[in-house]
Amino acid sequence: MNKNTLIVAARALASFLLVILAAWGGMALWFQLPALRLPAVVVWGAGAVVTLALWWRRRDARMALPWLAAMVALMAWWGTLQPTHHRVWADDVSRMVTGQVRGSVVTLDQVRDFDWRSDTDYTQRWEARSYDLDQLRSVDVAMSYWMGPAIAHTLVSFGFADGRYLVFSIEIRKQRGESFDAVAGFFKGFETVLIAADERDILRVRTNVRGEDMYLYRLKIAPEQMRSLFLAYLDEGAQLKREPRFYNTLTANCTTIIFEMARRIDPGLPMDWRLLASGYLDRYLYDIGALAGGTDFEALRHKAHITERARAADKAEDFSARIRTADR
Secondary structure (H helix, E strand, C coil): CCHHHHHHHHHHHHHHHHHHHHHHHHHHHHHHCCCCHHHHHHHHHHHHHHHHHHHHHHCCHHHHHHHHHHHHHHHHHHHHCCCCCCCCECHHHCCCCCEEEECCEEEEEEEECCEECCCCCEECCEEEEEEEHHHEEEEEEEEEECCCCCCEEEEEEEEECCCCEEEEEEEEECECCCCCCCCHHHCCCCEEEEEEEEHHHHCHHHHHHCCCEEEEEEECCCHHHHHHHHHHHHHHHHHHHHCCCECECCCECHHHHHHHHHHHHCCCCCCCHHHCCHHHHHHHHHHCCCECCCCCHHHHHHHHECHHHHHHHCCCCCHHHHCCCCCC
């Protein structure tokens, strides 16, 4: 390969990197400057196109310097964007749960128990509730699908001897009027919130109100690990209350955060691509021997499918028992 060929290849590679940076910058401007998004993205994109054209025409890398300076300024501005607790939040994520531990009894200050009639029509209830960790009997993982087989929202439900279940869910903290946007989640579009809720609220709203498809799996987990995972959620809630954090669709989402908490209990848990493609988390849990209830995955998955049971149970007081009628 001669020298000219190497120069052209290097310029092509650098141009490709510039295009990637330009695309990233355009998306950052689009999601962070909603009032000016169109002119800002047009100007930014035009600057990148002009830079590339001049660079290739004049074969002078100095042509890229003004745009690179603009990129540095954009990155500096990006670093100033910080998460906050002070926005006008949607009602269902307006409060963050924290708890106090006295002996084996945990008292949570904000447990959500909404009565949902539709996604926009509901009765709000936030309650203080106490749970005895000595009475903790089970941990279930719920996976709720709304956009194909590769992506699911992951929730964890703790069952107690008195028949009560408490669900923890790491969610985006939407502002009033916002809806989830997976792409915006890459660009500091949402903060993170930890919700603690009654199953008849947080599972039912997904299956019966939003039309999502849900699976519920029992974890094979020792009592001391159940307790540790529950307390890890309390730690997560306390940290989020002290220091707001951006949600990230790839690296800090409902599944990866759970995995990091679980790794505090079992540091040997293996990394896996299915932690990112969260719709396949159940197969990952099966492969590492974390699911109870059988040796055949397809039979286990069929038994775990609770959508129709949840829709039939609807507002019944024994909602949690009914969705488990085909349980182990």
